[in-house]
Amino acid sequence: MSDPKFSTEFPTTPRLGHYDVVIIGGATSGSSIAWHLQNNTDFHGFVLVVERDPSLQFSATKASNNCMRQQFATKINVEIAQYAAGFVKRHGSNFGYDPRVPDDPIRNFGYLYLSGAQSFTKVLQKDQQLQADCGAGTDIISAEDVRQRYPFFYTGDLDSGSLNTKDEGAFNAIGMVEWMRKSAQESGVDYINNEVIKMVTDGPQIQSIKLRSGEMISVNTVVNAAGTRAAQVSRLAGIDLPIEARRRYTYIFSVDDPLPQDLPLTIDPTGVHLRSYGPKDYLVGCPPIGPDVAVDVDDFSFAENAWDDKILPIITHRIPQFNTARVTDSWMGHYEFNTFDHNAIVGAHNTMKNFYFCVGFSGHGSQQAPACGRAVAELIVYGVFKTLDLGVLSYSRIPENRPLTERAVI
Incomplete structure (x- = not known):
């Protein structure tokens, strides 16, 4: 070939x-x-x-x-x-x-859903049982377990997490x-x-x-x-x-003091998700700040400043070590949303x-x-x-x- x-x-x-x-x-x-x-x-x-x-x-x-x-x-x-x-x-x-x-x-740094409420923890527990029945390695862990495994996270507003590092990342x-x-x-x-x-x-x-x-x-x-x-x-x-096109924003960013371990793909309770990208930089993505509505299939514009207005405050709250985060690349893509x-x-x-x-x-x-x-x-x-x-x-x-x-x- x-x-x-x-x-x-x-x-x-x-x-x-x-x-x-x-x-x-x-x-x-x-x-x-x-x-x-x-x-x-x-x-x-x-x-x-x-x-x-x-x-x-x-x-x-x-x-x-x-x-x-x-x-x-x-x-x-x-x-x-x-x-x-x-x-x-x-x-x-x-x-x-x-x-x-x-x-x-696969880079098996895993997926980590963070729950900020007992009601969502119950949802994650139900999903974990389904996933376990299929042979997946998902575990429900406490907020303290999250802090022990990933000490860079602020966990004071968390109830639990759902983590799998087997064939996830x-x-x-x-x-x-x-x-x-x-x-x-x-x-x-x-x-x-x-x-x-x-x-x-x-x-x-x-x-x-x-x-x-x-x-x-x-x-x-x-x-x-x-x-x-x-x-x-x-x-x-x-x-x-x-089926319609929906906006999704992605940013790549670096920091002065990278984390000492891989960052799992983390879904914050706010809906923002972030993960390790390269050895020393990170990827973060989110839906629009406002209503998540259909856009033209040829429209790849950034309709808003999602980095400053949404993402940066959220990621620095969750990981204070990211307070020096700076964007190195970004793009706007579409979900083919059913x-x-x-x-x-x-x-x-x-x-x-x-x-x-x-x-x-x-x-x-x-x-x-x-x-x-x-x-x-x-x-x-x-x-x-x-x-x-x-x-x-x-x-x-x-x-x-x-x-x-x-x-x-x-």
Whole structure:
């Protein structure tokens, strides 16, 4: 394999006039589907991935904070995360032990939810039991335990913490998608720099798609893996999706006196989260200061000074040693937010059976794409889930008004 860089030189014209599978969106979820299809020995079709931004500069993937956790409030999300952890730990073998594939283990500094009230501690205790039943290593610890393990924290306003350092922390999400994409391409998947602007349907089937460049492509199966543009793509088939782009701010900062140990990904009671980034600097992120509302998918502006007005007072209260914090980098990315229940939508449409979804991850796409991509590939090849059953995440729950709400969204 050549060096795994996001090429900006995809052709615009598809090689074929017919594809067995067309995947709309070539970032993490789309490339996971393509990679799992090409690595399934029972699949023998042709795959086209249509990506409007080959650099992924304006994708949720590029703005990912690269986090890995099993501390979720729904069983299926714990199981999805466990597959992701195994996938990352098998990084080299996934890509044939190519010597140029880096060894990218999980940085197991853990996740730490901080509770400032007994009522939230009870929520964490309930979630911990669910996670433990799935084999996760989450522990509920007292505020004093938090102080003993991480003496740099101010804990006077805390009730407890929920901590797991097994397969939780950070990983190289960008590297993962780079190698999935390169591997899929070299196994025969066609990637093009283009955009789907029309779908031609015949009853409950999509027959063909039209590209921005004018070509019509006949299809057997279409997969919507378009991230924040998923609702726009679905409207081409006359289908509404409850997905919108939501702002999320990220800052990298350094301090004069770095902490003597790794900082776990810590979710403060205020909703701000922070963690170790490099050896001596840190990452902090948060939602908007005001209402968390939809924004245009092309709007990557900083609408407010979240650092001065929100983040800095919070992190210096929680970790007084951060009183010299100064920003070295920052970006604003989007969650592809599922307003229905904050969970992914995975699988076929309930009536348009050859239209599949792998969307709506609500901030969890980088760690959920391996399992969800595998699941969609299995549905395409076999018509059923063969490994992890993701039926509870099917599209049908939306028209049937059966939300599966994921509470643990940061």
